[in-house]
Amino acid sequence: MTRKYNFSAGPAMLPQPVLEQAQAELLDWNGTGQSVMEMSHRGKEFMSIAETAEADLREVMNIPDNYKVLFLQGGATSQFAAIPLNLLRGKEGADYVNTGIWSTKAITEASRYCLVNVVSNSESSHFTSIQNYEEWNINPDAAYLHYTPNETIAGVEFPWVPDTGEIPLVADMSSNILSRPVDVSEFGLIYAGAQKNIGPAGLTIVIVREDLIGDAMDITPTMLNYDVHAKNGSMYNTPSTYAWYLAGLIFKWLKQQGGLEQMEILNRRKAAMLYDCIDNSDFYSNPVDKEYRSLMNVPFTLANSELNEKFLTEAATRDLVYLKGHKSVGGMRASIYNAMPEQGVIELVDMMKSFETKYG
Numbered sequence: 001m002t003r004k005y006n007f008s009a010g011p012a013m014l015p016q017p018v019l020e021q022a023q024a025e026l027l028d029w030n031g032t033g034q035s036v037m038e039m040s041h042r043g044k045e046f047m048s049i050a051e052t053a054e055a056d057l058r059e060v061m062n063i064p065d066n067y068k069v070l071f072l073q074g075g076a077t078s079q080f081a082a083i084p085l086n087l088l089r090g091k092e093g094a095d096y097v098n099t100g101i102w103s104t105k106a107i108t109e110a111s112r113y114c115l116v117n118v119v120s121n122s123e124s125s126h127f128t129s130i131q132n133y134e135e136w137n138i139n140p141d142a143a144y145l146h147y148t149p150n151e152t153i154a155g156v157e158f159p160w161v162p163d164t165g166e167i168p169l170v171a172d173m174s175s176n177i178l179s180r181p182v183d184v185s186e187f188g189l190i191y192a193g194a195q196k197n198i199g200p201a202g203l204t205i206v207i208v209r210e211d212l213i214g215d216a217m218d219i220t221p222t223m224l225n226y227d228v229h230a231k232n233g234s235m236y237n238t239p240s241t242y243a244w245y246l247a248g249l250i251f252k253w254l255k256q257q258g259g260l261e262q263m264e265i266l267n268r269r270k271a272a273m274l275y276d277c278i279d280n281s282d283f284y285s286n287p288v289d290k291e292y293r294s295l296m297n298v299p300f301t302l303a304n305s306e307l308n309e310k311f312l313t314e315a316a317t318r319d320l321v322y323l324k325g326h327k328s329v330g331g332m333r334a335s336i337y338n339a340m341p342e343q344g345v346i347e348l349v350d351m352m353k354s355f356e357t358k359y360g
């Protein structure tokens with residue numbers, strides 16, 4: 001069997017040792033004679049899996065005790081509604097930063113529940129840059145400020161965290177959570193769909209400061225209410241048990257790799273290899289401001305877009321797959337999350353160079 005290097009934006013690759021462990025435990029977890037998939041979520045076996053996963057995530061991200069960690073469903077997209085419903089707390093509006101397609105979706109959904117003040121909008125630059133914080137039009141009475149630290153589609157990432165003072169900072173970290181250390185105490189709420197850098201699809205993680213919980217709007221659906229999930233240990237209804245278990249195996253794997261400091265070193269190395277290849281060629285290009293280039297999602301175009309199909313075909317013959325770019329950007333996109341081995345990037349760069357020599 002050859003495992004392919006999968007550059008998809010999500011669902012993305014999972015570390016092979018984790019898949020092997022899941023395979024070894026598939027029929028019989030820890031001598032229980034059951035698959036994790038078959039266990040009651042309220043039984044002591046699954047409870048221990050769930051608690052260990054949370055403890056390991058807390059350790060890996062150094063999450064302070066006054067934050068709840070929720071293991072939910074519905075994807076990051078459900079959180080676009082849950083956030084205003086839970087965090088407005090009697091206020092009229094919230095601040096949103098528009099740095100790309102995911103920010104825009106969050107804004108559209110939040111606008112159904114509150115007045116959205118767009119503090120900064122980089123649409124006119126086709127989302128290839130980020131405006132300086134000093135120029136943002138902050139409303140001091142905003143219930144919170146929402147931003148997207150990594151825009152998965154255009155490949156734009158914040159190298160800094162906005163300092164919003166008393167205004168709770170809310171971050172959609174779907175595509176860069178666990179890719180580098182963050183100081184959780186700078187945030188009111190962090191959320192992420194799992195299928196990019198946490199585990200399989202079907203799990204959504206919300207890390208929320210306790211004082212922001214408990215004042216949801218009356219119309220909030222029970223399943224979007226953080227207080228309900230916090231009080232029930234994320235088991236108000238049946239959680240996504242198998243995805244929770246796999247995420248737990250990933251957290252252990254991250255600890256074995258040396259934690260997020262090591263991940264950042266590796267992620268910087270992988271991204272630098274790709275950007276160097278792009279910048280040192282007249283054939284490939286990436287339009288994002290160098291300062292704001294994403295470590296996780298690297299879009300690039302070919303000088304001649306008629307070669308796109310040929311590029312994808314040649315890449316596939318080398319087991320490099322899912323490189324087609326998002327339709328709004330065109331060209332290619334290489335998503336290189338934690339589980340993409342360095343070797344995968346080396347082989348992609350090698351393929352890009354020989355393709356350029358042949359057709360460039």
Ligand SMILES: *Cc1c(COP(=O)(O)O)cnc(C)c1O
Nearest residue numbers: 075076077102152172174175193
């Ligand atoms: C993928 C993605 C989403 C959507 O996540 P779902 O889990 O599919 O709802 C939201 N925000 C960002 C930044 C993403 O990359």
